[in-house]
Amino acid sequence: MNRATVATPNRGVRRHTGLRAYGYLAPAAVLFTLFLALPIVYALYLSLRTVKVKGLGLGRGARTEVWAGLSNYRHALVGDPDFLGSVGRVALYGLVLVPTMLGLALLFALLLDARGARARGFSRVSIFLPYAVPAVIASLLWGFLYLPRVSPFLYVAGRLGWPQPDVLSQQWVTFAIANIGLWGGVGFNMIVIYTALKAIPSELYEAARLDGASEAAIAWRIKVPVVAPSLILTFLFSMIATLQVFAEPMTLRPLTNTISSTWSPLMKVYRDAFTRNDIYSAAATSVVIALATFVLSFGFLRLVQRRAFSQENS
Amino acid sequence: MRLHSGIRIGAVLAASALLVTACSGGGGSAGGSTAGSTGGSTAAGGKVDLTFWTWAPGMDAIVAKWNAENPNIQVTVNKQDGGDPAVTKLLTAIKAGSGAPDVMQTEYQKIPTLVSSDALADISGDLPKDLKSHYSDGTWQAVTLGGDQVYGVPQDSGPMEFYYRTDIFQQYGLTVPKTWDEYAQVAAKLHAADPTKYLGTFSATDAGWFTGLAQQAGASWWGVDGTAWSVNIDSAATQKVAKYWGDLVEQGVIDNKPMYTPEWNAALNDGTQAGWVSAIWAPGVLQGNAADTKGKWAMAPLPQWNAGDNATGNWGGSASSVTSQSKHKAEAAKFIAWMNSSQEGVDILAKQGGLYPADLPGQSEALSAPPAFFPQQTDFYKTAADIAKSVKPFTYGPNVNVAFSSYNDAFGKATQAKSSAAFVAAVKTMQDATVADLKNGGFTVKQ
Numbered sequence: 001m002n003r004a005t006v007a008t009p010n011r012g013v014r015r016h017t018g019l020r021a022y023g024y025l026a027p028a029a030v031l032f033t034l035f036l037a038l039p040i041v042y043a044l045y046l047s048l049r050t051v052k053v054k055g056l057g058l059g060r061g062a063r064t065e066v067w068a069g070l071s072n073y074r075h076a077l078v079g080d081p082d083f084l085g086s087v088g089r090v091a092l093y094g095l096v097l098v099p100t101m102l103g104l105a106l107l108f109a110l111l112l113d114a115r116g117a118r119a120r121g122f123s124r125v126s127i128f129l130p131y132a133v134p135a136v137i138a139s140l141l142w143g144f145l146y147l148p149r150v151s152p153f154l155y156v157a158g159r160l161g162w163p164q165p166d167v168l169s170q171q172w173v174t175f176a177i178a179n180i181g182l183w184g185g186v187g188f189n190m191i192v193i194y195t196a197l198k199a200i201p202s203e204l205y206e207a208a209r210l211d212g213a214s215e216a217a218i219a220w221r222i223k224v225p226v227v228a229p230s231l232i233l234t235f236l237f238s239m240i241a242t243l244q245v246f247a248e249p250m251t252l253r254p255l256t257n258t259i260s261s262t263w264s265p266l267m268k269v270y271r272d273a274f275t276r277n278d279i280y281s282a283a284a285t286s287v288v289i290a291l292a293t294f295v296l297s298f299g300f301l302r303l304v305q306r307r308a309f310s311q312e313n314s
Numbered sequence: 315m316r317l318h319s320g321i322r323i324g325a326v327l328a329a330s331a332l333l334v335t336a337c338s339g340g341g342g343s344a345g346g347s348t349a350g351s352t353g354g355s356t357a358a359g360g361k362v363d364l365t366f367w368t369w370a371p372g373m374d375a376i377v378a379k380w381n382a383e384n385p386n387i388q389v390t391v392n393k394q395d396g397g398d399p400a401v402t403k404l405l406t407a408i409k410a411g412s413g414a415p416d417v418m419q420t421e422y423q424k425i426p427t428l429v430s431s432d433a434l435a436d437i438s439g440d441l442p443k444d445l446k447s448h449y450s451d452g453t454w455q456a457v458t459l460g461g462d463q464v465y466g467v468p469q470d471s472g473p474m475e476f477y478y479r480t481d482i483f484q485q486y487g488l489t490v491p492k493t494w495d496e497y498a499q500v501a502a503k504l505h506a507a508d509p510t511k512y513l514g515t516f517s518a519t520d521a522g523w524f525t526g527l528a529q530q531a532g533a534s535w536w537g538v539d540g541t542a543w544s545v546n547i548d549s550a551a552t553q554k555v556a557k558y559w560g561d562l563v564e565q566g567v568i569d570n571k572p573m574y575t576p577e578w579n580a581a582l583n584d585g586t587q588a589g590w591v592s593a594i595w596a597p598g599v600l601q602g603n604a605a606d607t608k609g610k611w612a613m614a615p616l617p618q619w620n621a622g623d624n625a626t627g628n629w630g631g632s633a634s635s636v637t638s639q640s641k642h643k644a645e646a647a648k649f650i651a652w653m654n655s656s657q658e659g660v661d662i663l664a665k666q667g668g669l670y671p672a673d674l675p676g677q678s679e680a681l682s683a684p685p686a687f688f689p690q691q692t693d694f695y696k697t698a699a700d701i702a703k704s705v706k707p708f709t710y711g712p713n714v715n716v717a718f719s720s721y722n723d724a725f726g727k728a729t730q731a732k733s734s735a736a737f738v739a740a741v742k743t744m745q746d747a748t749v750a751d752l753k754n755g756g757f758t759v760k761q
Contacts, residue, residue: 052756055541057430057712058459147577149586170730255575257518257726261719274402275719276751277427 046283047072072284082262083285089174090264094242097178097185102234104182105189109227110219112190113197124194128187135184139251142180147255168256177259180248185241189234196230197223232304236297243293246270265289362387362642364649365415367404369394370469370632371598372667376653379662387645389417397421397632401428408433408639416640417650420466421632422456423522423710423718426536428635429465430712435636438464440647448655448673452707457633460538460709466633467647467654468672470663472593473702474526474626477600480612482511482588490614494558497617501567504588513589515569515578516559518725521718522629523573526593527559528552529627529708531619535748536711542760543711543752548745553738554619560737563729570729579603591616593629594670594698597685612691615701624704631672670698713751720747 050068057063076083108127112120130138145151146167154164167176200223208218224231246266253259261275262268265285273282366377366389377389392415394400401424407413408431420428428434441464446454449468457466476497478490486507491497501513517523525535533551537544562568569587571577581587582604590596600611616626634650636643653659660676663669668685671677677699684694691697711717724740724747752759 053430054756055758056538056543057755057757058426058461061432062430063432144576147575149577149580254519254572255577257570257572257730260723260726262723271719275398275715276713277402277405277431277715 043283043286046280047287050280051278068280072281073288075281076285076288082260082268083265083288086262086265086268090242090245093174093178093181093245093264094239096175097181098235098238098242100178101182101185101238102189102231104186105234106193106224106227106231108186108190109193109197110223112194113223114215114219124191127190130184131187133184135180135247136251138180138184139248142176142183143252143255146176146252168252168258170258173256173258177245177248177252181241181245185238189238192234193227193230196227200226232301236300239296239300240293243289243296360386362645364389364417364640364642364646365392366390366417366419366649367392367394367400367415368417368419368634369396369400370419370667370669372662372665372669375666376659376662379658380649380652384649387642387649389649394419397424404428404433404637405431408637412639414637414639416637416642416646418635418637419469419632420635421630422453422468422628423525423714425456425465425633425635426459426710426712427714429459432638434465435638435640435643436463436465437636437643437647438462440644441467441651442655445651445655448675450672450674450703450705452628452705453631453672455707456710457635466635467650468631468633469654470595470631470667470669471672471702471705472526472595472628472630472670473698473705474530474591474593474616474629475596475698475701476589476614476616477592477596477611478513478589478614479585479607479610481610482585490612491617492615493621494617494619498558498562498567501562502565505567511586511588512567512569512581514591515571515573515587516563516725516729517571517573518729519572519574519722521721523591524555524721524725525708525718526627526629527555527591529706530616530625531555532625532706534706534708535717536709538709539760542758544760545711545745545749545752547717547748548742552741556737556741557734560728560734563737564732564734566732570732583607594702595630595668597687598668601685601687608687609690611688613688613694613697615697625706626701626704628705628708631670633672670702711748711752712757713748713755716751717744717748720744 048068048070049065050072051063052066054062054064108123111117112124117123133141145153148154148164148166157164165172167173204222204226205218208222213221244266245264249259249263250267250270253261253263261271266289269282269285269289272285273279364387366373368391373391377391381388394403400419404414404418405428414433418434420434425434445467450471453468453471457468458464476491482488482504483490486504488500488504489496491500497513504511504513528535528551531551531554533546533549533555535545535547535552537546559568563570569581578587582590582600583606585607590600592599596613597611600607615624618625634654636646636650640646654663654671655673655676657676657679660671660673661680663671664677664680671680677695681695681698684691688694721740721744724743725737728736728740749759
């Protein structure tokens with residue numbers, strides 16, 4: 001076939017480079033298999049299993065692992081109101097958090113990029129710094145600020161005769177958790193957008209200014225459309241992170257009655273696996289969350305891709 | 315919300331899943347089967363090394379003493395974060411087939427769960443025959459589950475008492491409540507006199523606390539009937555306790571915030587929380603969390619449901635167990651028997667660990683002086699010993715974890731709603747969740 005016609009004296013060399021390519025690929029492939037592919041396959045396997053107990057379940061051999069078919073999935077999706085409840089809470093959380101976070105990130109990036117902005121390096125670092133604080137530490141920190149008796153904010157508010165709202169109460173707790181995410185997330189997203197802004201060639205601005213465009217007009221008409229791909233990227237990251245919110249509500253939970261052990265989908269997975277010692281249904285719920293994340297991410301990308309990236313492709 | 319936190323958790327989950335895969339291949343049979351129940355394994359090498367997972371204070375001191383006296387059985391302490399994480403780690407190691415310690419601190423309510431996962435060894439053959447006589451029947455039942463097997467040696471217990479601020483009681487002319495009716499009156503009187511002050515709080519994050527109160531009222535949430543489990547959480551006794559606290563929360567005379575928060579510590583320290591329904595280990599907690607109040611607290615028996623009754627429940631307390639993976643079960647059993655039932659061991663438990671030893675013969679010598687935080691109550695441990703005898707029997711089941719996490723969520727909602735009816739409904743929620751979980755796992759459940 002074809003191969004015969006291409007046969008040339010350097011065929012041996014080519015096969016050699018092929019082997020070498022596999023050699024280069026090996027470390028990544030091994031790590032990918034060991035730390036990503038295998039655990040996923042194992043999670044899929046676990047999600048189809050369950051444990052059955054004989055009698056009192058005490059003593060050796062009283063527990064056996066058996067096939068469960070799709071019953072873990074049925075239970076996660078239909079049988080358990082906790083899961084759907086957690087999805088609802090996280091949807092609200094995302095609705096509050098993502099637009100606010102990306103809006104602020106874009107605003108800060110534009111301000112830093114504006115002509116005549118002062119102390120750029122300092123501002124950039126101070127907005128970015130919260131991102132470097134681990135989520136657990138950030139949540140503990142904010143937890144102290146939220147609790148009425150130990151919060152300096154509420155102390156000052158009380159002294160001034162202002163109302164002292166209990167931010168961990170039922171109606172505010174979603175905002176309290178979103179606020180921690182906002183504090184930590186704005187800086188990261190700002191840097192991504194800011195970097196994209198820096199890549200815009202200055203000729204565009206000069207041309208705009210010659211045409212009499214104001215700074216605001218330049219920002220709205222040139223900068224925002226050009227950084228749209230970055231906005232899409234940050235939106236995607238934020239959406240995925242929203243679905244996986246865990247550390248903040250988990251850390252705040254012991255401080256209040258209003259955060260249940262299944263507040264977010266991942267908290268439910270954690271409770272099933274490590275509190276209820278049922279890794280099988282936890283695996284099924286994880287698979288459902290992973291699938292939902294894939295569908296939402298790729299759905300979103302398909303939706304916006306043509307519009308946002310059309311300039312680059314044409 | 316943070317991208318890297320999501321990634322990190324994903325990585326942890328993936329890594330732990332991997333750990334389980336990697337190890338489960340050859341596991342199972344490795345656990346325990348090689349370890350003979352006789353003490354013969356020392357003969358060959360002479361020296362045996364034991365690992366000990368614990369989070370109780372003073373364990374370093376007790377192990378140092380043992381190691382000095384027993385050069386052939388050397389114990390290494392491995393500090394754990396606390397009951398729940400340690401159990402999770404142990405169960406993971408059991409499933410993986412290796413990695414479990416020889417000796418493990420086990421909270422009483424966790425023992426059925428651990429036995430049901432085949433994590434603990436039956437050491438009845440390796441213990442002194444008279445050991446049973448060292449413990450109250452209730453405590454001994456917790457480590458035997460009512461059978462002939464012995465899954466641990468009791469270390470400390472947590473009989474519940476009522477703690478109150480003597481200075482605040484004096485200031486407002488309050489008397490120490492002897493019954494729960496009086497407790498409600500005192501709570502109302504204090505809160506009326508100073509609306510910022512409460513006699514206590516209902517904590518939806520402390521399931522063990524509520525369990526102890528239900529135990530005092532006569533509840534026993536699980537039971538064994540032949541080869542079937544019964545679940546009696548939604549019993550008249552538990553409902554009575556739930557309704558009582560629900561009424562107090564609904565009236566607003568006690569607080570509804572969880573215990574063990576920075577907020578609660580501040581409230582204990584500044585007198586906003588003027589009382590605490592707690593257990594024998596409370597002085598240590600008060601010392602750590604409310605250091606300014608030294609000498610201002612006193613301990614009294616728990617208020618009773620009927621005047622003249624004499625009953626209490628347990629909140630906390632642990633045994634020491636030998637795991638099924640230990641290759642030196644006899645030596646490990648020897649160590650835990652010495653630690654928890656010899657006068658030498660019990661002295662260190664009480665004096666350096668601040669624990670309330672479960673060992674009855676050793677108690678009186680070990681607990682001669684009152685806790686440092688209660689210097690004025692010289693008969694503290696004499697009173698405590700009388701109270702400890704009145705602990706009601708209680709049986710834990712194999713899914714305490716499910717019942718407790720259901721408590722957190724159901725009572726979390728009820729305390730937030732401040733509705734007495736919701737408190738009673740929460741008990742039903744716990745019952746349903748616990749029964750459903752047992753049935754789902756294939757246990758035989760008697761209705």
